[in-house]
Amino acid sequence: MRIAVFAGDGIGPEVTEQAVRVLEKLGLDSLELVEGDVGGMAYRKHGHPLPPQTLETARSADAILFGAVGDFSCDHLERHLRPEQAILGLRKELGLFANLRPARVFPGLEELTTLREEVAREIDLLIVRELNGDVYFGEKGIRTLPDGRRQGWDMMSYAEDEVRRIAHSGFTAAMGRSKKLCSVDKANVLETSQLWRDVVIEVSKEYPEVELSHMYVDNAAMQLVKNPGQFDVIVTGNLFGDILSDQASMCVGSIGLLASASLAEGTYGLYEPIHGSAPDIAGKGLANPMATILSAAMLLRHSLGLEEQAVRIENAVAGALSAGVKGGDLGGSAGTRQIGDAVVERL
Numbered sequence: 001m002r003i004a005v006f007a008g009d010g011i012g013p014e015v016t017e018q019a020v021r022v023l024e025k026l027g028l029d030s031l032e033l034v035e036g037d038v039g040g041m042a043y044r045k046h047g048h049p050l051p052p053q054t055l056e057t058a059r060s061a062d063a064i065l066f067g068a069v070g071d072f073s074c075d076h077l078e079r080h081l082r083p084e085q086a087i088l089g090l091r092k093e094l095g096l097f098a099n100l101r102p103a104r105v106f107p108g109l110e111e112l113t114t115l116r117e118e119v120a121r122e123i124d125l126l127i128v129r130e131l132n133g134d135v136y137f138g139e140k141g142i143r144t145l146p147d148g149r150r151q152g153w154d155m156m157s158y159a160e161d162e163v164r165r166i167a168h169s170g171f172t173a174a175m176g177r178s179k180k181l182c183s184v185d186k187a188n189v190l191e192t193s194q195l196w197r198d199v200v201i202e203v204s205k206e207y208p209e210v211e212l213s214h215m216y217v218d219n220a221a222m223q224l225v226k227n228p229g230q231f232d233v234i235v236t237g238n239l240f241g242d243i244l245s246d247q248a249s250m251c252v253g254s255i256g257l258l259a260s261a262s263l264a265e266g267t268y269g270l271y272e273p274i275h276g277s278a279p280d281i282a283g284k285g286l287a288n289p290m291a292t293i294l295s296a297a298m299l300l301r302h303s304l305g306l307e308e309q310a311v312r313i314e315n316a317v318a319g320a321l322s323a324g325v326k327g328g329d330l331g332g333s334a335g336t337r338q339i340g341d342a343v344v345e346r347l
């Protein structure tokens with residue numbers, strides 16, 4: 001079983017190092033870890049944020065563990081050379097269209113969320129975000145209008161087959177949970193969303209047991225804070241899912257806790273924390289590696305079928321948190337390495 005490890009920029013290498021220690025602690029003989037360069041560091045080394053050899057490593061692996069990319073010193077580069085293109089490129093090239101972002105409150109953290117304790121305690125939801133379409137991948141540019149003003153534009157679009165396959169991911173996830181699916185869109189304004197809604201309704205006929213609801217994204221953002229317990233599975237587009245998942249992370253305590261799986265058809269997947277390279281804390285040993293460690297657990301579960309080991313990691317993280325091992329993002333003082341130690345010890 002081959003895992004490609006792409007640590008990337010900023011806090012990426014710091015958090016990935018701890019997740020790798022956790023994987024190694026499991027002592028799985030059959031696990032081979034292969035590193036690769038992505039993001040700003042790859043640009044500096046190879047002249048491209050996603051060099052061909054990295055893509056090859058990704059393709060030869062069973063799964064990818066990804067840290068983060070993003071480096072403000074690359075802001076002057078043309079867009080196709082910026083670090084973020086590495087993650088966008090991997091998602092597209094590898095057909096990773098279904099992004100699963102679970103959010104639940106770990107015991108002992110209820111008082112740390114931005115919500116009232118009794119509201120926070122009810123959160124156990126899964127955001128299923130489409131990852132290969134929407135404004136992120138549409139045509140875009142900055143053009144000069146006839147009157148001389150510059151205009152930025154990004155094309156938002158979804159083809160029906162793209163909506164259909166993520167809708168199936170949403171319904172399948174709902175079938176495995178509490179059979180409630182909320183599709184989030186902006187169908188009152190956007191044609192893209194109107195098609196999205198039509199297709200989701202069409203697909204719902206194949207899942208009569210699932211209770212389907214629809215919500216506009218602005219309301220969903222508000223409801224996530226007011227009454228998050230009403231959600232089980234949310235299915236939504238690339239942009240809305242990106243924003244709502246960062247918001248959901250604060251509802252459960254911190255962005256340093258939210259893991260994700262980006263899946264293609266079958267078992268192949270890329271696993272990464274939902275956060276970015278956090279340049280404001282990079283290199284200081286302050287980042288919370290739990291989101292990346294929990295992403296490694298998702299990797300073991302989805303791509304390698306190692307449910308028991310995945311649960312062991314999740315329990316070790318929960319155990320460390322309830323013992324009071326908290327990073328600065330959770331109001332504690334534990335550093336990146338210390339948090340890694342606490343999880344490794346519990347394994």
Ligand SMILES: NC(=O)C1=CN([C@@H]2O[C@H](COP(=O)(O)OP(=O)(O)OC[C@H]3O[C@@H](n4cnc5c(N)ncnc54)[C@H](O)[C@@H]3O)[C@@H](O)[C@H]2O)C=CC1
Nearest residue numbers: 068069070071084087256275276277278280281287288329
């Ligand atoms: N998948 C990826 O590689 C992603 C890359 N990015 C890139 O990351 C760079 C920074 O973006 P931002 O908007 O600042 O988002 P960010 O997620 O990197 O950071 C937002 C805030 O959360 C904090 N934070 C993030 N992760 C943390 C952790 N593990 N522990 C403690 N605190 C943590 C940061 O210190 C910062 O204050 C940009 O270049 C952006 O494009 C952003 C999101 C995802």
Ligand SMILES: CC(C)CC(=O)C(=O)O
Nearest residue numbers: 084087088136242274275
């Ligand atoms: C480069 C961004 C599109 C990554 C991001 O914010 C995310 O996937 O959450």
Ligand SMILES: [Mg+2]
Nearest residue numbers: 242243246274
């Ligand atoms: Mg994001």
